[in-house]
Amino acid sequence: MNNVAKALLIARRELSAYLSSITGWLILAVVLLADGLLFNTVAMAGEKKSFDVLQGFFYFSSGTTMVASIFIAMRLFAEERQQGTLVLLETAPIPEYVVVAGKFFGAWTFLLLLLALSAYLPLLVLVNGKVTLGHVVAGYAGLMLLGAACIAIGALASAVSPNQILAAVVSGAIIVALLLAWMLAKKIDGPIGDVVGFLDLFDQHYRSFSRGTIKLTSVVYYLSLAYGALLATTAVLTARRWRA
Amino acid sequence: MTTSKLQPGRANGSNISTLPVGPSALAGLSLLGLFAGARLLDDEAQLVFLVVGTLLSLAAALWRGLRLPAQGGVRSLRVRAAAAHAAIFGGGLLATLAVRATLDDDLAAITASLALLGCVGGGFVLGALELLMAQSRSTGIVDAARVQRATSTAVTLVAGVAMLAGLVYGVNKQDVRFDLAYAAPTSPSGATLALLDTAVCGPSKEKPELFLFFERGSTALAELQDYFAILQQKGARIETLDQAMDPALSKAIKVSKNGYVGFRCGEKTESWSVGAEREDAQKKLQKLDEEVRTRLGKISRDPVNVYMTVGHGERPVDESDKSGRPAAKGLKKLLEAQNVKPKKLGVGDGLTSAVPADAGLVVVLGPQQPFLPEEARTLALYVDGGGALALFVDPPTPGAVDVGVAASLQPVLDALSLRLGGFEVVNEKEYVKQSGTKADFAFVFSTSFGSHKSVKTLNAARGKAALLFLQAQSIARSDSATPAGEKNKDLKISMIARSRPASWSDVDGNRAFDEATEKKDILDFAAVVEKKLGEKEARALVAGDSDVVADALLSNEANAIFTYEAFQWLLRDDQAASGAVTVSDDVPIRHTRDEDTAWFYGTILAGPTVVLAVGIGSVRLRRRKKPATATTTKETP
Numbered sequence: 055m056n057n058v059a060k061a062l063l064i065a066r067r068e069l070s071a072y073l074s075s076i077t078g079w080l081i082l083a084v085v086l087l088a089d090g091l092l093f094n095t096v097a098m099a100g101e102k103k104s105f106d107v108l109q110g111f112f113y114f115s116s117g118t119t120m121v122a123s124i125f126i127a128m129r130l131f132a133e134e135r136q137q138g139t140l141v142l143l144e145t146a147p148i149p150e151y152v153v154v155a156g157k158f159f160g161a162w163t164f165l166l167l168l169l170a171l172s173a174y175l176p177l178l179v180l181v182n183g184k185v186t187l188g189h190v191v192a193g194y195a196g197l198m199l200l201g202a203a204c205i206a207i208g209a210l211a212s213a214v215s216p217n218q219i220l221a222a223v224v225s226g227a228i229i230v231a232l233l234l235a236w237m238l239a240k241k242i243d244g245p246i247g248d249v250v251g252f253l254d255l256f257d258q259h260y261r262s263f264s265r266g267t268i269k270l271t272s273v274v275y276y277l278s279l280a281y282g283a284l285l286a287t288t289a290v291l292t293a294r295r296w297r298a
Numbered sequence: 299m300t301t302s303k304l305q306p307g308r309a310n311g312s313n314i315s316t317l318p319v320g321p322s323a324l325a326g327l328s329l330l331g332l333f334a335g336a337r338l339l340d341d342e343a344q345l346v347f348l349v350v351g352t353l354l355s356l357a358a359a360l361w362r363g364l365r366l367p368a369q370g371g372v373r374s375l376r377v378r379a380a381a382a383h384a385a386i387f388g389g390g391l392l393a394t395l396a397v398r399a400t401l402d403d404d405l406a407a408i409t410a411s412l413a414l415l416g417c418v419g420g421g422f423v424l425g426a427l428e429l430l431m432a433q434s435r436s437t438g439i440v441d442a443a444r445v446q447r448a449t450s451t452a453v454t455l456v457a458g459v460a461m462l463a464g465l466v467y468g469v470n471k472q473d474v475r476f477d478l479a480y481a482a483p484t485s486p487s488g489a490t491l492a493l494l495d496t497a498v499c500g501p502s503k504e505k506p507e508l509f510l511f512f513e514r515g516s517t518a519l520a521e522l523q524d525y526f527a528i529l530q531q532k533g534a535r536i537e538t539l540d541q542a543m544d545p546a547l548s549k550a551i552k553v554s555k556n557g558y559v560g561f562r563c564g565e566k567t568e569s570w571s572v573g574a575e576r577e578d579a580q581k582k583l584q585k586l587d588e589e590v591r592t593r594l595g596k597i598s599r600d601p602v603n604v605y606m607t608v609g610h611g612e613r614p615v616d617e618s619d620k621s622g623r624p625a626a627k628g629l630k631k632l633l634e635a636q637n638v639k640p641k642k643l644g645v646g647d648g649l650t651s652a653v654p655a656d657a658g659l660v661v662v663l664g665p666q667q668p669f670l671p672e673e674a675r676t677l678a679l680y681v682d683g684g685g686a687l688a689l690f691v692d693p694p695t696p697g698a699v700d701v702g703v704a705a706s707l708q709p710v711l712d713a714l715s716l717r718l719g720g721f722e723v724v725n726e727k728e729y730v731k732q733s734g735t736k737a738d739f740a741f742v743f744s745t746s747f748g749s750h751k752s753v754k755t756l757n758a759a760r761g762k763a764a765l766l767f768l769q770a771q772s773i774a775r776s777d778s779a780t781p782a783g784e785k786n787k788d789l790k791i792s793m794i795a796r797s798r799p800a801s802w803s804d805v806d807g808n809r810a811f812d813e814a815t816e817k818k819d820i821l822d823f824a825a826v827v828e829k830k831l832g833e834k835e836a837r838a839l840v841a842g843d844s845d846v847v848a849d850a851l852l853s854n855e856a857n858a859i860f861t862y863e864a865f866q867w868l869l870r871d872d873q874a875a876s877g878a879v880t881v882s883d884d885v886p887i888r889h890t891r892d893e894d895t896a897w898f899y900g901t902i903l904a905g906p907t908v909v910l911a912v913g914i915g916s917v918r919l920r921r922r923k924k925p926a927t928a929t930t931t932k933e934t935p
Binding site: 239266292 | 455477
């Protein structure tokens with residue numbers, strides 16, 4: 055069995071773990087409920103044009119996606135550690151990056167399922183408005199990339215934390231720090247400020263997706279962030295293996 | 299080879315106990331010195347701190363290397379660790395110096411990124427080494443293999459992040475974007491780009507300058523960046539700056555605080571207050587393109603006076619007009635965007651004697667009452683004398699008494715060698731369905747256009763773009779039909795918008811074809827007339843419908859393009875490239891609570907409920923299957 059097949063096997067196992075527990079379904083239902091309420095009370099409030107409604111939907115959906123990502127990713131390694139099964143992964147004849155990739159894709163697929171289930175909300179605009187498929191595609195592309203980055207960060211937090219709660223707190227802290235990078239950037243002059251501003255998770259990169267524009271820079275940023283976090287996660291697992 | 303050299307070795311216990319704190323503290327001090335030298339201090343103090351920081355960093359690197367245990371295979375590790383430290387601090391130093399030297403250059407961003415990466419990578423290496431050294435303190439053994447793995451992991455991370463940073467930087471420089479939104483206010487319209495394309499400022503003929511006065515990290519600025527990036531790609535000189543940082547420029551542009559967009563073209567300046575933060579700017583940003591186009595027009599073009607006739611029930615163009623007649627406010631905004639000053643022209647303004655000498659164009663927009671003979675003669679003389687005239691005349695309403703508007707304008711039409719059809723043009727096969735009644739037969743359109751500057755974009759989109767007319771009459775040449783024909787042989791008449799085949803003038807007003815009195819044909823809805831008079835050139839546009847430029851139809855992109863290009867030609871702005879005015883046909887979503895609440899809330903609750911029900915069902919099913927499978931497995935043996 056090659057490494058890709060092994061990674062897919064782990065991913066399928068992860069996805070199955072989410073779907074065979076009530077917690078996984080509860081996350082789906084709660085996030086959909088939150089999306090629905092926000093859609094109806096915020097995005098659709100008043101008389102707004104379709105564009106503004108869609109933009110509003112993708113604006114607050116980013117929040118629910120980030121929160122959902124934290125809860126989805128917190129169990130990836132911390133749960134294994136709590137249950138004492140992490141040692142099985144550490145001693146298995148599988149490279150660390152395959153384990154990390156498998157777990158990441160399992161969690162991300164679950165997030166994609168969640169996003170797919172929420173698609174009926176923007177389509178509600180069809181009732182009295184005018185939906186652009188391109189805008190919807192761009193918005194969901196942004197949510198998928200944002201979710202990938204957040205899940206990768208969550209995986210890193212889960213790998214370094216002894217339990218799931220701490221993993222959620224750590225990943226939440228990292229994500230909040232990245233969300234607030236723009237505030238720090240305001241206080242730093244020159245190119246360092248530009249660099250810090252560029253690291254901003256939302257304002258600098260996600261906003262254009264919510265407005266129907268796909269910027270290649272932002273796509274690469276999210277993929278890089280996800281890759282970097284997964285690389286760090288692999289490094290953490292490697293360190294644990296040779297420390298043992 | 300390497301592995302054999304780095305076998306774990308026993309270290310000298312006294313050396314190990316003194317390892318962790320000193321070099322790290324020194325390293326921290328050196329970085330602090332470098333940072334203070336580069337960012338906080340001025341002149342001589344800056345230099346002192348930079349030199350001290352540099353020396354401290356080198357000292358830290360040497361100290362770290364020399365204090366490592368020096369036994370057996372660990373010797374080479376010492377050399378490696380010293381080299382790694384020297385590289386990290388040296389890189390940090392170079393990056394900091396480069397940031398300082400090239401503060402406003404692209405290179406500064408790269409070196410700043412490298413400086414950050416150096417710090418992060420250095421942190422990893424230091425952390426790993428200190429951890430291992432601390433462990434070895436208790437055992438007295440330095441595990442060289444572990445140190446090597448820690449270092450290689452850190453190097454991998456730094457290399458990975460550096461590669462990603464380089465990739466992100468490269469892609470960022472390319473600035474590739476795909477705008478998939480229906481009515482994205484993030485992109486300038488074709489009209490704005492066309493305006494920018496033709497705008498030249500000052501004797502050096504440079505493009506206009508646009509200044510974004512915003513504090514770094516402003517949320518409103520984030521909303522504007524995409525839009526202005528495209529303008530910059532098209533040649534506009536755009537600068538983002540803090541208002542407080544350049545008081546002289548702020549004063550010149552008349553901007554007193556952040557949250558403004560400044561425009562400058564030669565000596566002319568304009569400013570637009572957007573708001574410093576997103577919440578303040580949200581409403582204004584919806585008109586971003588319109589505001590930018592208007593101001594670009596004002597600074598890059600000489601003002602032109604356009605006189606619009608009044609006193610004959612013409613369509614209102616002002617926001618304040620409460621006459622109730624479908625207005626043409628969009629037309630006025632479009633004109634203003636081209637640095638046009640719309641003015642009124644009635645009897646009190648001299649319409650019975652002469653058109654003001656400063657008139658660049660006279661517009662007659664859908665009069666409902668006849669003109670006085672003196673007024674008509676004034677307009678005819680104005681055109682004959684090389685003036686520019688836009689004449690939009692609606693047909694009489696079927697069944698209503700014809701008050702003689704067209705007849706009163708006959709002198710003008712004679713001067714242009716044109717005649718009006720006098721009846722609504724209808725088409726029972728190709729029309730715009732609106733009410734589902736026969737009245738829709740008069741909601742006609744044109745997809746065939748003449749080869750003329752006034753319709754060049756529409757002509758290029760022939761067969762695709764549909765120019766809408768609501769109750770229009772036909773236009774025809776009158777060269778042979780009127781005595782004026784002899785006089786006007788030097789006129790150049792072009793028909794610019796034709797009806798669909800099998801249209802007819804509805805003579806009896808019943809919107810049904812009567813073979814005896816009516817004839818199906820391709821009719822013309824609009825014509826342009828040119829006449830050379832030495833240096834001057836008379837220009838006129840005559841259309842058999844004023845709805846074509848009114849608000850009701852201006853939301854149709856073809857109508858907006860027609861309006862923009864036709865008036866551009868009338869205003870003699872021949873050099874301007876044609877460009878579409880982006881008009882959003884996005885509609886507000888209206889949902890009354892009574893009608894939609896149940897549907898909306900039902901869907902909101904239904905989604906999560908269905909998901910939860912499926913989830914519970916699926917989990918229970920799995921749980922039921924598991925024990926059964928387990929029992930079977932047990933029983934099988």
